[in-house]
Structure formats: structure tokens, C-alpha cells
Amino acid sequence: MSIDFHSLSLKELKDIQSQVAKAIASFEDRVKKKALAELHEKARELGFSLEELTGTPVARKRTPSSAKYANPANPADTWTGRGRKPRWFAEALAKGKRPEDMAI
Numbered sequence: 001m002s003i004d005f006h007s008l009s010l011k012e013l014k015d016i017q018s019q020v021a022k023a024i025a026s027f028e029d030r031v032k033k034k035a036l037a038e039l040h041e042k043a044r045e046l047g048f049s050l051e052e053l054t055g056t057p058v059a060r061k062r063t064p065s066s067a068k069y070a071n072p073a074n075p076a077d078t079w080t081g082r083g084r085k086p087r088w089f090a091e092a093l094a095k096g097k098r099p100e101d102m103a104i
Contacts, residue, residue: 069102078104 005013036050043050051058067078071088079086085093092102 067104069099070104072097072102 003016008016040050043053049058065080065082068081069079069089071077071086072092073088077086077088079089089102093099
């Protein structure tokens with residue numbers, strides 16, 4: 001395949017440059033994934049996980065928190081007590097309710 005770059009416009013050259021950059025990135029990703037899969041397989045053959053051999057911590061899977069508070073007006077509307085307070089919770093507090101009053 002031979003391309004005469006001198007006869008191409010600037011737009012055509014930039015399009016080719018973009019396509020080449022994407023092809024290179026895609027190639028590198030494929031090679032990395034293949035190498036990682038081979039390393040995982042070799043570690044498994046030896047009776048280890050790759051994380052054990054490299055000393056990297058294994059990511060823990062977090063379970064979702066259970067609801068601690070329910071909206072007095074709509075019990076289906078709940079809050080775990082984490083993150084930003086929902087509007088209904090803040091309004092209930094402003095009206096004099098205590099968090100214990102809305103606890104599940």
C-alpha cells in the first residue's frame with residue numbers, strides 16, 4: 001500500500017493521522033490485555049492469583065447500605081444516612097422531628 005502524501009490536503013492528512021493514532025492505541029490495548037490474560041493464566045497454573053504475586057490489594061466488593069430512615073409521609077422513600085440529606089429529611093428536622101422518629 002503506497003499513499004502519495006504530497007497530493008493530499010491538510011484535512012485528509014489530519015484524518016489519516018487521527019486514524020493512525022486510534023489504531024496505535026487500539027493495538028497497545030489489545031497487546032496489554034493479551035499479556036495480562038497470559039500472566040493471570042500462568043499465576044493460576046502455579047496456584048496463585050496475580051494479585052498475590054504482585055502484592056496489589058484485591059478490590060473489595062461493597063454491599064449496598066440498608067436504609068435507616070423512612071419518610072413519614074411516604075414510607076417507601078428511604079435514606080441510608082449516608083451522603084447528602086434528602087429534602088424530606090431536612091424538612092422534617094426543621095419541623096422539630098428527631099432522626100430517631102424517622103428511624104426504620
